[in-house]
Amino acid sequence: MMNTAVAARALSLSLRYAEPPSFTSFEIGMLALVIVASAVGFFWRFSSVLRNIFSAKRDPDFHLSPIAKRVWDFFWEVLCQAKVIRERPLPGIAHAFVFWGFLAFALVSLNHFAAGFRLGFLDADGWVGGFYFWFAAVFALLVAVSIAGLFVRRFFVRPIWLGRKISYESGFIAFLIFGLMATYLAAFLVPATSATARGLWWAHALCILIFLPLIPHTKHLHLVLSPITIFLSRGEFSRIPPLAGDEDFGLVTGKDVTQLVALQAYSCVECGRCTEHCPASTTGKELNPKQIILGMRSYLNDLGPHSDEPLLGKYNSQDAAFQCTTCGACEFQCPVGIEHLPIIIGLRRGAVNTGTYEDDHGTKLFLALERSGNALGMSASERDKFIKKQELPIFDGSQEYCLWLGCMGAYDPQGREIIASFAKVMSYLGTSFGVLKKEKCTGDPVRRLGNDLVFQQLAEQNLEIMKQQKVTKIVTICPHCVRTIAKDWRDFGASPEVEHHSEFMARYQDKLPKTADGPEIVYHDPCYLGRYRGSYDQPREVLALSGRVIEPPRTRERSFCCGAGGGLAFLGEETGNERVSHNRARELAATGAAIVGAACPFCNTMLRDALAATSETPPQLLDIAQIAAQSIANQSIANQAAQPHPAS
């Protein structure tokens, strides 16, 4: 029993971390028993997870190099918790404190158990030990506050992306973590020799030992796996692995699940950032990227990585897989290094390459690309007519740039206007360019829809044209073409340098006319220019020449898709409660800007309809090239107006 005098003495005199000075043999025996039980509980489950990961198919294209990037990613995303914090600042910082607290506690915990076996190495009275215990105590306080905050968020605020179901295990684990910190902090308030100190010591030890076996059974597995997952990423955004050999058709059955896919499936922390940012989930469709990953995990848990059961069916839905616009918001957001796109596209590949995907619109698209080489199924002569009418020069190897039209630039009336405008800008800048006589779709829609047969045909045919025409530099108005030429063609040969027209114009921004007091322009980041390529500033710089750039709420890395990507522009009507394009159009119109600046012909076509449908007085929708061309035209009018004043 402790009286107030003793308590006062403890506070005023000792305020040091109290550890029982000695343990009985019985205690040591008990401790050993509980540690063994806890470790068995941990490995019993964890070993089967490891077995599923290690016995899965090897990733055919995985390379550890460049190691420096991996080390940096590990430092930045794991140690600094940069992504966790940046994308959800408040809960992110709370999570970071818990994480840093755990790191700080590693030494304390090690000492804790060592002390139990009379092997303690941190002496609370010593110089080093005393400091470290106090250092850890600061973290303990931060962790306790953070975990309490996270508890309140999960159980009282309840953001929808955490799932509708209340996770009692999360509550229990929060309780354990809080207990861990409370028992540690309380030990500063009692004398080492007191029974309370002994009680606190045991409570602390038990918190850890109960937590340990829970880790592999719950989403807290991410504690162990996600640092590895982040370190072992595929190395670039939406990296679609090449098919390995004649039997690889993508993710068809458990046998096709690779080690990285399995590792990532087990790493998911179920935070729902992917769901929160997914355009399909946001508009009420079946697809939920988190569910795709959890479906994969359930499959592995139930059937393992050697099963012949199809991956699409009971565990994941084919419809959902084909609702993905491949906007990449999920992959970009994921704090534990899950790469959703290779998985979703892998599932699509499995369905399309084996013919289990049956969809009228999809089939029509594949046949159109097989036959006419453009996604719209238009006659090549329509492209010829447009080139002739616009008097676009034909590329003959003498020009610096090959201006790649793309399907939209060649056939879509709006895309054609963008091409015409950009051609004017290039001429104004005195850049020599030409368009190819023959050009096939880059294969972007079939690449994302998982039709490797048609994609390979298109890539090879195009690379052959590149070789014949000696093309070295391509500039195009379409971010999808840019991505596919730059990254996806590589599987079939070296492709020419490729640049998006926003990047081209930004390089020449000093030579382009600048308009003072231009209108307000709200810029819509295309997924394939932003997240896929990291070009956020260039289009804004170009727009800033002609007006005042304003940002919609979801912008840059967090930009919201127009709904066209992933081949979805060609797959017919959307399901769900809203079109993705309408959701975005409302947001853009609500900024009150006079002009919506777009930088992708697909965004352009989606938003055009959507703005008209969702707004009574929709803002004008223009591509950055059209805006730049308009400024050039205005300047020449102004110059002409200025000239007729003869010097008298």
Next chain:
Amino acid sequence: MNGVLVLLEHRGGAFNRMSWEALAAGQQIATALGQPLTAAVAGHELESLSVELASRKLDHGYRVEHALLKDYTADGYVLAFEQLIHKLDPAYVVLPHTYQVRDFAPRLATRFGQVLLADLVGLRKEGDGFVFVRQLFQGKLNADYRHQGAGPCFLSVQAGAFRAESLESGSTQVEIFTPQIEASAVRNQPQPPFREAAQTVDLGSAGIIVSVGRGIKEQDNLPMIEELAAALGGEIAASRPICDNGWLPMERQVGSSGQTVSPKLYLAVGISGAIQHLVGMKGSKTVVAINKDENAPIFELADYGIVGDLFEVVPALTEAVKKIRGA
């Protein structure tokens, strides 16, 4: 080998309109050659048709009668006409290019070691023989064909390629010809023809489509378009915004998220021609666009265009069509 034999087609007790166009083609050949023109019709109990045939200006008329010819079968028709041709020994056999002719005429021609020159759009005399014009690559090219060697030359003519108006009436003796046909020689057993029960709208197989876009402004203006569609005997369709607004059901939407159509005539009213729409109707044989914006992309694809206010043009067009139909 002499003369021109025209094989006429009938259904439901009346001659097929295209039969007279084939007769006109036959007459053109016969006149050019100065040879007799003969026409024949096959079936069973053809009295009334025979009367109509007799009122045409011909050199001979034949009524090929047999109980086994009551319902059309390729086997029956081939046997019957084979015997008639052997009897008459014509230099030319002319048929309308109908589904039925496509079914039996190639087989008939093969019996004579010949190939049917199908779907002619024109013919002209050149030197000793004729040059026959037909279309290749779905009408993208024209081709001149000639017939080589002896043997009857089999021809079928495209609907509308020859004008039946030029035919004269007269008085012709119609002879009955009874071919020898064994019941066992007719292998196919046809059931009575039927019309498909009205299903959901199938724009894909519609021959004429009147399609309406944003230019219509209000749902209340739709009846005007429906009237035009009715006058033309076509289906009504729309671009996406119209169906989005619920003014027309989704199944009538033409475009990338709706139906893909390839009618003979696609009349686009107040449609500017966004790519999503164009991909759905680019397969149309003839495109007509009515739009007030002369720069509307739809005109790029159109065969005929009217720049104008659809609220004035459409009623005028409906009237004009009705007038032609009525005449």
Next chain:
Amino acid sequence: MKIIVAIKQVPVRDSSLHIDSNGRWIDEEDLSYEINEPDAYALEAALQLKEKHGGEVVALLAGPARGAQTIREALAKGADRAIHIECDDLATLDTLGIASRLAAAIKEEAADLILTGLQSDDLGLGQTGVVLAELLGIPHATIIMHVEVGSGSIQVKRELEDGWFQNVDMPLPALLTIQSGISKLRYATLMGIKKAKTKEVRRIAAADLPGAAAATITLDRVYLPEKKKETQMLEGTPKEAAAKLADKLKFEVRVI
């Protein structure tokens, strides 16, 4: 059930066509080729019949070496094997000449059913199937929408004109020409293409088949039709323009 599908390789539908120097055919250089679309529907119908009733689908093609590509696609879509009559002289043959070769090549096969598209996208004569049936001495039916298989016989749904249809019972073996657009075509898959590599393609040299009779129809000249695909703008008051249009619809488009 053994089904033979006769397919033809034709220039891709939307090819821009140029007439060759002697004006007798199109310039084949630079053209890409594909399966004749109506034949693609015949192949689809054959594959669906096989899926329903079992048996074998054999693709049959006469043409030059480039035809191998079209054969491979047919095998990739599910045909079990193929027969390729290799010949470069198609242009000198008429329908009867080509059908004779096809007949000679498949006589031994004794197929239950022979399917083909109702016409070709290039020549559009629409007779090869019917002539082939005559040469093989088997019954035929054309423009078929649906096939119902009985024992030793079939019932087919023929399309007549103006929205009329007719069911026809016929004995097997028989030849059918399939209407385009009656079903959804399947797309070739990567798996199919890989499987196709192991499937049998029997190559027959045209010289090994009986010689055909001299062609009775010959193609003299090809040329562009007078009417060019350019938009005719109809001017005048709304009334005048509408009247002009109605006139065009009657006499040029021929739909009224």
